[in-house]
Amino acid sequence: MFIQIHLITWVIALALFLSVQSANAAQVSPNLPIPTSRPTEIYKPNTEVKTPAKSNRDTASSSPSTATNACLAELQKISNSKSIIQPTPKDTECTIPNPVSILSIKLQNGQIALPADMLNDCKFALEFSRWLADVANPLAEQHLGSSIKKLNSGTGFTCRRRNNLPTGKLSEHAFGNAIDIVGLTLSNGDRFLVNDPATMEPSYARFFSALRKTACGYFTTVLGPGSNAAHATHLHLDLGIHGRTGNYRICE
Numbered sequence: 001m002f003i004q005i006h007l008i009t010w011v012i013a014l015a016l017f018l019s020v021q022s023a024n025a026a027q028v029s030p031n032l033p034i035p036t037s038r039p040t041e042i043y044k045p046n047t048e049v050k051t052p053a054k055s056n057r058d059t060a061s062s063s064p065s066t067a068t069n070a071c072l073a074e075l076q077k078i079s080n081s082k083s084i085i086q087p088t089p090k091d092t093e094c095t096i097p098n099p100v101s102i103l104s105i106k107l108q109n110g111q112i113a114l115p116a117d118m119l120n121d122c123k124f125a126l127e128f129s130r131w132l133a134d135v136a137n138p139l140a141e142q143h144l145g146s147s148i149k150k151l152n153s154g155t156g157f158t159c160r161r162r163n164n165l166p167t168g169k170l171s172e173h174a175f176g177n178a179i180d181i182v183g184l185t186l187s188n189g190d191r192f193l194v195n196d197p198a199t200m201e202p203s204y205a206r207f208f209s210a211l212r213k214t215a216c217g218y219f220t221t222v223l224g225p226g227s228n229a230a231h232a233t234h235l236h237l238d239l240g241i242h243g244r245t246g247n248y249r250i251c252e
């Protein structure tokens with residue numbers, strides 16, 4: 001009997017001990033770290049991708065210069081033209097700084113076709129395109145009653161000297177800086193050919209006189225019939241630099 005009571009006492013004591021321990025375990029100690037609630041806004045890395053800036057060297061080696069692009073962009077506003085990769089010249093001084101080919105010049109109503117193998121420096125091509133569209137074509141409409149449909153000319157670039165001999169000063173054609181106009185085909189089918197104005201119909205002679213005068217405002221060299229025998233049947237236009245300042249013009 002005594003053993004039974006003693007055992008019951010121990011069981012009760014053990015139960016009390018365990019219940020106290022359980023209550024202590026359930027009580028959160030203020031010293032323990034409390035887990036924070038999950039943030040509602042999850043951090044997102046910046047998804048904007050920034051590519052490394054190209055060095056000047058990279059730009060220079062992979063694309064044409066800014067000046068080259070600027071000229072071509074201007075040229076393409078008024079003409080159908082493209083940049084040309086000129087073969088590296090060997091044993092020759094003939095080089096074009098910024099070679100381009102004009103296929104046609106845009107007009108308000110139509111276009112002026114140019115020879116397929118035209119090759120010029122972009123600076124010259126731009127000036128020539130402006131003169132042809134803004135001046136030559138309106139003059140043709142005024143004097144000849146028709147717009148210009150096609151330019152009959154040389155190819156612009158020719159690797160040769162002025163005198164066409166082995167020695168002497170290089171022609172502006174050797175730098176893509178010149179053009180020789182032989183004639184013009186008009187939209188009405190008529191043709192204008194560069195020649196002695198004395199042999200032309202009066203309207204054609206007036207047109208040619210105006211053409212030459214206006215060309216002197218755009219180009220530094222204008223040579224044609226009457227200048228010398230070499231230019232009796234074509235109009236030579238170039239942007240060569242004459243004299244120290246480059247302001248001097250040869251308009252003969």
Ligand SMILES: [Zn+2]
Nearest residue numbers: 178179180236
């Ligand atoms: Zn010429």
